[in-house]
Ligand SMILES: Cc1cc2nc3c(=O)[nH]c(=O)nc-3n(C[C@H](O)[C@H](O)[C@H](O)COP(=O)(O)O)c2cc1C
């Protein structure tokens with residue numbers, strides 16, 4: 001029983017249609033995004049499902065998860081707050097922004113808030129160097145940019161997400 | 174510049190809407206080439222324009238197109254929208270704000286090399302951009318500008334987007350192809366070159382987003398018009414991504430050959446009060462650092478030849494400005510950390526070398542190393558150079574060697590007397 005296939009039959013057909021039938025292995029990256037969308041990481045079972053759909057080995061699929069930074073093989077905070085502190089952003093205060101944001105959340109870089117909602121990570125250039133400090137939020141199958149940030153702005157957004165999560169609504173990043 | 178060639182959304186509101194783009198001459202060039210020109214004529218026009226690749230290497234675009242053998246089919250075009258060089262954010266602006274001009278460029282290139290299926294490989298972080306691009310592609314299909322038998326000719330074309338997932342190395346064209354084929358993004362041995370053995374083993378043209386976006390105006394206004402812009406050897410316009418210690422960082426579209434001074438002071442608003450330009454990295458984190466120790470260096474024209482003549486590279490023109498408060502040992506710790514993170518691990522000198530450079534540079538920047546560690550860092554960098562499978566390894570040492578050579582005092586000012594424990598095993602370097 002292929003869980004992924006029975007859950008997203010149409011989307012999987014659409015993904016496969018993007019590539020020549022003889023080279024369906026190309027679909028591994030979009031299928032991994034699909035598998036990660038709800039749980040926030042790629043569960044073990046999904047590796048098998050994708051391997052089966054594409055006629056490749058589970059090890060091959062797992063190696064793709066390991067190679068690329070946007071795939072996760074274990075659960076973390078629901079939202080990954082990925083702060084760019086690469087050179088151009090660092091020249092405009094990104095290191096200090098990251099430090100202060102972590103302090104306000106009471107976590108270390110790489111850590112997750114006790115409510116399980118946010119994991120803060122330092123990442124490399126996101127092609128937004130002119131709008132530093134900035135971060136992207138990865139979660140709910142989406143990636144959203146937050147640019148020209150201050151710690152106050154970031155905290156305001158975080159509190160908003162927390163309030164929505166507490167109200168049990170679908171939180172929008 | 175009064176009228177933009179590439180950043181036309183700054184002159185024409187809503188040009189990201191198909192009706193508006195069409196009202197401003199959109200897809201006239203594509204229709205003209207498909208209905209009136211042979212692929213060979215198209216390639217000649219690109220050659221005559223003098224356009225050079227905007228992804229970093231500056232390779233003549235028309236010449237690259239002519240390398241695809243006409244006895245091996247099918248052909249593919251793959252657009253490189255991986256944009257991950259620290260300091261580069263120009264392709265993103267094109268894709269977000271002037272998407273149809275980019276797509277028309279990709280379509281002209283596809284016709285020029287006879288491809289019926291072309292891909293846009295975007296970095297995974299451009300998730301929203303890709304979703305919007307998919308919508309634009311559907312609109313073009315509905316409008317009859319993409320699909321079967323275009324304009325009643327035998328020519329058919331489909332476009333597809335593909336998202337990467339966070340790996341700078343996938344901007345290297347052969348790693349990009351591996352990634353698009355569903356494998357690890359690691360560079361291939363060359364030759365064969367992608368023009369002969371590319372995507373799915375077939376002849377493949379790979380061009381950058383900005384390169385392709387130049388094509389519609391070239392075909393509308395003519396190669397001679399384009400060649401009249403810029404300099405003789407570096408014709409045309411370029412988007413300079415200006416970042417770092419300037420008042421107005423951002424993208425500026427200017428003719429190639431514009432000086433650093435004009436970019437930084439006329440357009441970029443200069444530096445904060447009382448600060449001066451200490452150094453420039455014109456090609457992002459991969460640059461050889463330009464030490465601005467004479468004011469006249471700011472008058473260097475930003476074209477491929479002039480920047481090379483002062484010992485650096487124009488690359489993708491991601492100009493990072495460093496003012497007199499920036500310590501170069503700190504800067505090198507940043508660039509080296511980037512390359513250590515992004516090394517794909519396929520070859521030993523790059524994998525091990527970036528690891529050791531990162532340890533050493535980190536310790537130096539933190540004030541926990543000795544003067545000998547600076548010398549060791551320099552020697553590790555020199556052992557990596559020239560031994561790597563792809564250019565990432567070479568890029569990783571540029572700032573290190575040019576930084577230590579020109580700003581040794583910044584490094585020495587950080588060291589203390591206690592030598593760190595670091596010794597780099599010789600065998601590690603392959
Ligand atoms: C490590 C590395 C990273 C690269 N990253 C990019 C990139 O993000 N975008 C890009 O267009 N070219 C990048 N390139 C250059 C490509 O390999 C290739 O030369 C380019 O896409 C060709 O297009 P062009 O001729 O239109 O410039 C990179 C090269 C290397 C070695």
Ligand code: SF4
Pocket residue numbers: 342359360515516517518519520521523524561562563564565566567
């Ligand atoms: S030089 Fe570095 S990035 Fe390039 S193939 Fe070798 S290990 Fe990979």
Ligand code: FES
Pocket residue numbers: 084085086087088089090124125126127128129130132134259260261
């Ligand atoms: S360095 Fe942070 S977005 Fe480029």
